[in-house]
Amino acid sequence: SLSARNCPWKMNQLPPKSPLASPVSESTNSRVEALDSLSMDSFWLEVENIKQSAEAEQEECSLADVKTQEEGEAEAEWLQDAGLADLLGDPGSDKDNLVLLSTLTRTQAAAVQRRLDTYSRSRRRKNKHPVRDVRDIFGVASSEEKAAEKEESSPDPLWHNLRTSNTQRKTQEYSCTVRNPGKEEVFNMDVAYSEQAAVLLKGSFLSESRKLKDGNALTRFKIPKGRLGVTRIGDLSAQDMKKIPTLALIELTALCDILGFELKRNKAAKLKTTEKRLFGVPLNTLLENDQKLLPNTKVPLLLQALLSCLEKRGLETEGILRVSGSQTRIKSLEQKLERDFYTGLFRWDEVHQNDVSGLLKRFIRELPAPLLTAEYLPAFAAVQNIPDLKQRLQALNLLILILPEPNRNTLKALLEFLSKVVARENNNKMNLWNVSTVMAPNLFMHKGLPNKIPEGKEKQLAEGAADVVRMMIHYQDLLWTVSSFLVAQVRKLNESNSKRYQFCDKRIKNLLRKIHADKDKVEKNQGEPSKIVKVHASLLLKDSLEVHLNNATRVADVLKQFQKNLCQNGWNIVNTVNLLKCNNSTECTNLLLYEVGGNIGEHCLDPDTYLLDLYHINPHAEWIIKQNPSYPRMF
Numbered sequence: 001s002l003s004a005r006n007c008p009w010k011m012n013q014l015p016p017k018s019p020l021a022s023p024v025s026e027s028t029n030s031r032v033e034a035l036d037s038l039s040m041d042s043f044w045l046e047v048e049n050i051k052q053s054a055e056a057e058q059e060e061c062s063l064a065d066v067k068t069q070e071e072g073e074a075e076a077e078w079l080q081d082a083g084l085a086d087l088l089g090d091p092g093s094d095k096d097n098l099v100l101l102s103t104l105t106r107t108q109a110a111a112v113q114r115r116l117d118t119y120s121r122s123r124r125r126k127n128k129h130p131v132r133d134v135r136d137i138f139g140v141a142s143s144e145e146k147a148a149e150k151e152e153s154s155p156d157p158l159w160h161n162l163r164t165s166n167t168q169r170k171t172q173e174y175s176c177t178v179r180n181p182g183k184e185e186v187f188n189m190d191v192a193y194s195e196q197a198a199v200l201l202k203g204s205f206l207s208e209s210r211k212l213k214d215g216n217a218l219t220r221f222k223i224p225k226g227r228l229g230v231t232r233i234g235d236l237s238a239q240d241m242k243k244i245p246t247l248a249l250i251e252l253t254a255l256c257d258i259l260g261f262e263l264k265r266n267k268a269a270k271l272k273t274t275e276k277r278l279f280g281v282p283l284n285t286l287l288e289n290d291q292k293l294l295p296n297t298k299v300p301l302l303l304q305a306l307l308s309c310l311e312k313r314g315l316e317t318e319g320i321l322r323v324s325g326s327q328t329r330i331k332s333l334e335q336k337l338e339r340d341f342y343t344g345l346f347r348w349d350e351v352h353q354n355d356v357s358g359l360l361k362r363f364i365r366e367l368p369a370p371l372l373t374a375e376y377l378p379a380f381a382a383v384q385n386i387p388d389l390k391q392r393l394q395a396l397n398l399l400i401l402i403l404p405e406p407n408r409n410t411l412k413a414l415l416e417f418l419s420k421v422v423a424r425e426n427n428n429k430m431n432l433w434n435v436s437t438v439m440a441p442n443l444f445m446h447k448g449l450p451n452k453i454p455e456g457k458e459k460q461l462a463e464g465a466a467d468v469v470r471m472m473i474h475y476q477d478l479l480w481t482v483s484s485f486l487v488a489q490v491r492k493l494n495e496s497n498s499k500r501y502q503f504c505d506k507r508i509k510n511l512l513r514k515i516h517a518d519k520d521k522v523e524k525n526q527g528e529p530s531k532i533v534k535v536h537a538s539l540l541l542k543d544s545l546e547v548h549l550n551n552a553t554r555v556a557d558v559l560k561q562f563q564k565n566l567c568q569n570g571w572n573i574v575n576t577v578n579l580l581k582c583n584n585s586t587e588c589t590n591l592l593l594y595e596v597g598g599n600i601g602e603h604c605l606d607p608d609t610y611l612l613d614l615y616h617i618n619p620h621a622e623w624i625i626k627q628n629p630s631y632p633r634m635f
Contacts, residue, residue: 042322043437043462049324050365050441072122074265075115078253083246087116099496103489104250107194111254185390187221189230189483193394194254201258218474219389223481227613229555229606231482233401233408236490237601241405243490244482248401251486252379255395259386264378278302278338280366283406293342298409302341305348306360307417314353315420316427321438325355333359361442364414370446371411376402381444383471384464393475396468400479401486415476422473436470443469491599491618531615535593537562537625545625549612555593556607562591562625596622 079085083100101109188196223230236244256263277289286300294301314320333355340346348356364371372380380399386392400408418435425431430438444465472479535545535558545562547553595603595614598621605614611623 039433040437040459040462040466042434043440043466045322045324046361046438046441047445047462049327050445053327053362054447072119072126075119075122077265077267078115078249079112079119081246082112082250082253084112088119099493100246102496103247103492105192105195105254105485107192107198107254107258108250111194111250111257114257115253184220184222187223187390187393187478189223189481190226190485192251192254192485193391193398193483194251194258196394197255197258197391221390221393221475221478223478225606225608226484227610228484228487228617229609231484231487231603231606233480233482235604235606236482236487237603239601240490240494240603243493244486245402247486247489248398252395252398252402255391255398259391261382261385264382265376266374266378276338278341279334279363280368282368283371283404283410287406298406299413300410302337303360303363303410303413305341306356306363307413309348309351309356310353310360311417311420314356315424317353318427318429320353320421320428320430321357321361322430322434323354323357325352325358327358329355330358330362334362361439364442365446371407371414371443373403373407374446377444377446380468381461381465383468393471393478396471396475397479397481397483401482411472412476412480415473418473419476432470432474433466436473437466440465440469487603494599494601531612533611533615533623535562535623535625547611549615551610551612553611554607555605555609555611558593558611558623559591559607559625590628591625592628594624594626596624 076088079087101112104112233241253263278286283300286302287297290297290301310320329352333351337346337359370377376399380396383392383395383399386395400411403411418439421428421430421435422432440462444461529550531549533547533549535547537545545558545565547558547561593605595605595618598618600618600621614621
């Protein structure tokens with residue numbers, strides 16, 4: 001481990017550059033070199049502050065790195081986390097596994113196959129109780145054993161490309177061109193990212209120029225709204241969101257396989273107990289305690305208070321976050337907060353803003369496990385190695401979805417605040433890069449992961465970590481979107497729980513072909529030009545709204561029709577207090593339309609969703625109008 005006194009990042013002692021030991025070293029280094037024009041002083045200053053704070057308390061500081069695991073161990077953990085633990089040995093649990101496998105794309109299925117192959121080989125070498133042969137599950141031999149046979153008898157072109165491309169990547173470099181900064185590009189979320197990457201396998205990958213300090217000239221991405229609209233994190237029910245991390249992990253692994261990168265994960269760290277109530281307390285424990293005071297709390301109350309204080313009095317402060325407060329005062333304030341926070345006696349108006357920002361960073365650092373989690377911190381750090389900006393964002397989007405809900409909600413609250421800091425750059429002199437370099441050490445250095453940094457890699461890791469934070473701040477709206485292909489997989493999972501496929505042919509390739517053929521059949525039968533449906537608003541009205549759907553009917557149109565009928569027809573209103581009145585009319589923005597049941601738990605619909613298309617995909621759902629929970633109420 002790296003003690004605070006031996007922490008390799010020291011002020012005015014920048015380590016030399018070192019090439020990446022990866023197939024994209026040249027392209028990645030070209031981006032890192034472009035960062036040289038940007039000041040890293042804030043980063044090293046923050047590292048020094050963390051170091052001094054750790055020295056005072058005789059703690060350790062380190063940057064997370066992956067722990068070495070035995071062959072097969074990582075694959076076993078991956079299969080468990082991917083919801084496929086039963087494939088490791090229990091022959092009686094085929095149905096649940098095949099339901100999940102039936103939703104996978106070809107690239108995702110190939111990622112599962114590879115890890116089963118590796119795990120099976122490791123078990124055979126250790127002469128342990130044999131795991132189930134891959135052929136029992138997929139109906140095919142391992143990819144290595146049957147590679148020649150695949151090529152001779154009607155090989156799957158994608159399988160062949162995946163296998164050959166990964167060997168070619170060991171000797172070939174990516175062909176990279178620089179994106180045009182400021183240009184708007186399409187960010188496709190309808191097709192699985194790994195499938196998109198497979199299509200681009202033989203093409204050139206674009207890299208973003210990193211020469212600019214501000215975010216105004218960064219590439220702008222637009223998510224094209226399909227007929228089913230866009231789904232944000234929070235639009236799906238908790239029941240459906242629980243399925244997303246598993247699917248996102250499989251997709252992230254498939255994407256990394258295509259790109260030729262190893263998905264690095266740490267073992268879950270054992271958390272130490274503490275007698276404190278605020279600092280150094282696990283997020284789950286903090287939220288459990290806070291929810292006793294305020295039910296439905298999603299972000300720790302202390303963090304909310306710190307951010308609120310800084311938003312009210314610190315956004316205009318020059319050097320906020322960068323200028324360090326007094327370590328002695330910050331430690332004293334921490335003790336006062338532990339004693340007085342929940343009693344309401346703590347006087348926020350008496351605290352200097354630089355000390356509040358110090359408390360904020362200390363709160364993040366003192367979490368027993370990193371905010372980005374011990375398991376996935378190495379993966380977040382490794383995102384910098386992907387040469388294409390769009391694919392870096394795809395990987396980050398999947399990592400955000402994999403995070404536990406408390407971590408994801410807390411990270412979002414932090415990033416929203418950091419965006420507000422950047423927006424006041426003219427006054428506080430903190431642009432996007434300044435904020436990123438200050439916050440990166442607090443997110444990526446953690447005393448609970450005392451692993452040595454490879455010699456000569458400090459500067460590279462530092463700049464990469466800062467750039468990952470920059471992307472999370474600048475592209476957070478995009479990153480907090482649930483891709484359409486993942487929502488479609490959730491629907492398929494829900495459908496399969498009630499309507500099981502007859503898995504007569506267990507060859508995964510044929511299985512997927514059958515499923516896609518069935519899907520095409522369904523889509524061909526979806527030519528119904530119109531439909532009359534009922535929309536319910538049971539919490540607001542006793543009556544339901546009859547809606548005539550055609551190809552042009554959107555959610556926004558139904559809400560407007562509901563608003564019009566509510567005001568003109570004098571419907572029997574059950575709960576007027578839940579409707580905001582403005583100029584004798586109900587504001588449409590106060591209402592949301594939800595899709596409930598069928599192949600989804602509950603789904604808050606995008607106003608631009610075309611309802612006839614949605615009906616064809618989920619004909620058994622109910623549609624219910626509810627009040628927007630984030631909209632102000634009048635009592």
